[in-house]
Amino acid sequence: MKAVGIIGYKKSGKTTLVTNLARELTKRGYKIATLKHIFQAKHLDLPFKDTARHMQYATQTAAISPAESALFFNHRKSLEQIIEYLEADFLLVEGFRQEKTFPKIICFKRSWQVKELFDGLQIGAASLAHPSKMDLGVPVFNIQEDIERIADLVEGQAFKLPNLNCGDCGCESCYELAREIIRGKKNLEDCPALKPETQITLNGKVFALNPFISQMIRKTIVGMLSSLKGYRKGNIQIKIEDK
Numbered sequence: 001m002k003a004v005g006i007i008g009y010k011k012s013g014k015t016t017l018v019t020n021l022a023r024e025l026t027k028r029g030y031k032i033a034t035l036k037h038i039f040q041a042k043h044l045d046l047p048f049k050d051t052a053r054h055m056q057y058a059t060q061t062a063a064i065s066p067a068e069s070a071l072f073f074n075h076r077k078s079l080e081q082i083i084e085y086l087e088a089d090f091l092l093v094e095g096f097r098q099e100k101t102f103p104k105i106i107c108f109k110r111s112w113q114v115k116e117l118f119d120g121l122q123i124g125a126a127s128l129a130h131p132s133k134m135d136l137g138v139p140v141f142n143i144q145e146d147i148e149r150i151a152d153l154v155e156g157q158a159f160k161l162p163n164l165n166c167g168d169c170g171c172e173s174c175y176e177l178a179r180e181i182i183r184g185k186k187n188l189e190d191c192p193a194l195k196p197e198t199q200i201t202l203n204g205k206v207f208a209l210n211p212f213i214s215q216m217i218r219k220t221i222v223g224m225l226s227s228l229k230g231y232r233k234g235n236i237q238i239k240i241e242d243k
């Protein structure tokens with residue numbers, strides 16, 4: 001899944017941009033997921049009173065209505081853990097300013113706000129006002145009028161690194177590689193964790209493996225199988241029921 005962050009101070013147009021982008025990208029045939037960082041309140045609003053009562057003692061609560069479904073956890077999950085539950089081509093992340101594994105569009109009301117939010121991952125800046133010609137080193141858009149151009153930018157530049165910080169790409173962290181990709185010095189192919197030689201699916205979902213573990217599993221299994229009569233190189237699939 002490719003991701004882009006929409007960040008900015010309060011009332012800078014983040015939600016309007018997420019909504020407009022989701023509409024435009026859906027129109028282009030993509031499946032869109034959105035994720036919002038809520039920091040003003042400790043608890044999320046639950047849609048039904050009964051659901052909130054379930055949550056008093058349950059670790060997970062699900063709700064299904066004729067038109068919608070929801071799944072709540074009674075603890076905080078990381079962005080990567082939540083992504084495992086999402087199925088989409090693009091993820092639009094509102095907030096999560098501290099996350100450093102995907103490019104960002106900075107929403108702003110006043111010009112001084114923009115550069116404060118630059119962390120090397122910015123690919124554009126957007127405002128509800130009509131920004132005068134500003135030299136920010138990134139394209140500057142109007143959130144309402146330039147939505148097609150912003151969607152083009154997201155289509156071309158969105159990505160998500162795994163946040164394993166394993167260093168196998170030669171960078172100290174995923175953040176460093178993300179900045180290099182945005183600067184055009186490297187690309188996604190430089191992250192071996194995104195195309196592991198070993199892939200494990202757990203209950204139908206791809207299980208994140210760092211390159212070291214991926215190689216260890218591969219070598220162990222291939223080593224054992226290659227000693228068996230009839231072994232040939234190729235695509236190996238093993239299914240294990242751990243019940």
Ligand code: SF4
Nearest residue numbers: 165166167169174191
């Ligand atoms: S190889 Fe991938 S997962 Fe590991 S640090 Fe580099 S970008 Fe992050």
